[in-house]
Amino acid sequence: MTSPAPILVGNIGNLFWMRVDGKGSFQNSVQVKRCFQTMIEKGTRHFVVDLERCPIMDSTFLGTLTGAALNLREIGDGEVCILNANARNRQLLSSLGLDHILDVDNDGSRHKNERKQVCDELGKCGENVSPDKVEQAEHVLEAHEALTKANEANASRFKDVIEFLEKEVRSRAVAVA
Numbered sequence: 001m002t003s004p005a006p007i008l009v010g011n012i013g014n015l016f017w018m019r020v021d022g023k024g025s026f027q028n029s030v031q032v033k034r035c036f037q038t039m040i041e042k043g044t045r046h047f048v049v050d051l052e053r054c055p056i057m058d059s060t061f062l063g064t065l066t067g068a069a070l071n072l073r074e075i076g077d078g079e080v081c082i083l084n085a086n087a088r089n090r091q092l093l094s095s096l097g098l099d100h101i102l103d104v105d106n107d108g109s110r111h112k113n114e115r116k117q118v119c120d121e122l123g124k125c126g127e128n129v130s131p132d133k134v135e136q137a138e139h140v141l142e143a144h145e146a147l148t149k150a151n152e153a154n155a156s157r158f159k160d161v162i163e164f165l166e167k168e169v170r171s172r173a174v175a176v177a
Helices: 026-041 059-075 087-095 112-121 133-150 154-176
Strands: 007-012 015-020 046-050 079-083
Touching (some): 015 026, 015 112, 026 059, 026 133, 059 079, 059 133, 133 154
Parallel strands (some): 015 046, 046 079
Antiparallel strands (some): 007 015
């Protein structure tokens, strides 16, 4: 199995900037989730996810981004802005109805000044502890549940995945106990 794509992060003005340096997948999505949680706990409310170097995202990664945006909505403040998405990633966001939850910048007009600063400011995300199998399975389940919460039409798309993951999480929890 290939190693997960690095996640580069930094504060640019009042934004927390996150760049995916490769495929956005289940392999790096727990790291992304932990990063969002940490920054939200510290009071950060404005996030940019820069997909300039991200050729594709899987459903777990998309669900992780969606979960963060839904969390900010529950708090009542903040946004997750998606920048530099290629045509395939824009199509994924749109077909899953996530372009109504995530603020997708389709025309390149958002955060122009910050884009210039970003190259000097980003460093590797400090959150690099690998999740155990139980945490990974729970995270993948939560990500897919977020996709269905964000758009009712996704329930039928991910029904089988969610059922499988619920069984997986229950069986792993029993095995650990």
